Amino acid sequence: MTAEYVGLGGWTPDALAVPGEVRPVVVAPDPVLSRPGPEVDPTSDEVVRLAADLVATMRISPGCVGLAAPQVGVSAQVFAVDVTGHPKAATVHGTFVLCNAKVVEASRWKAGREGCMSVPDLTGDVKRAGRLVVEAVLPGTGEPVRLVTDAFEARALQHEIDHCAGLLFLDRVASAHAVYQRKVYL
Template identity: 70%
Template sequence: MRAWTEAELGVEGRVLDVVRAPAAVLSTPGGAVDPTDPAVVQLAADLVATMRVSPGCVGLAAPQVGLAVTVFCVDVSEHPKTREHHGTFVLCNAEVVESSRNDRGREGCMSVPDLTGDVKRASRVVVRGALPGTGEVVEVAATAFEARALQHEIDHCAGLLFLDRVAGAHAVYARQTYL
């Protein structure tokens, strides 16, 4: 996966507007896509471009730009909590096929910009999905922060926000702003 780059998509990504809760698309399960469809390839490039211009963003899913489909991008490489990572990648029709070792951690989201919350997620996952453009099916074995990011984006594609996973109101916090 580290060798993959968005340049392989062969199209220029456009920066899209990010949808905010309570938009209905964020609670709509996404449909499967044909990863070789030119519209899906363009969406993949657009997701990466939008993620790149969004400070602190480590992943973005199609529902967050208004499309109820199962496509997302992830890049945790620059985040201070990252230990291991696979660089930038986009997956279509992804699913968790193995998971273990649940840990609680703080999450935020561009679609819920004013809140963060404590969410329990697997700290080790294997995710299977298809690469946009070629349709090649790959498996990504991720740990720690990257595993959390993958599960967060897969949840978006299933119509779930991190707020749907918090233990209760006591586990939701106003987002801190650091100057």
């Protein structure tokens, strides 16, 4: 099911009104990845620029469905998500950026394989909620939103919220037996 920014008030990345610049992605063990980010003022020029940069960086990165501020070296609670076209996606809200996101409901827990641009050589099995309700604020407008989603989009949101809290998917795997070398396709 494709949703038309349901819960996002018609917000699109174009609402940021600034062009995004591609930023380098930091990799573990960079300390910014293990530090909880502070909440942000979503209307500040710095956060609006960061949001645009997250979208730009995510869009040029093959296979990327989400990117959080710590992954570009900024300790802050801001992240972008877009699962459009992913075969495991059910509900799709398109490209969006959220600030200060909090999970308010989580259910239908299920393990699934995850990877991350900041952990380029590994994947791992992580148990995540398959149905999720998140409350957050939109960058630029400061408008509060309540996002209801499921399946792969729910997994992507939880992965990015974890980044903002200083956690990697490796912190969520059940054991070392649930971590795998990433396959390289030539």
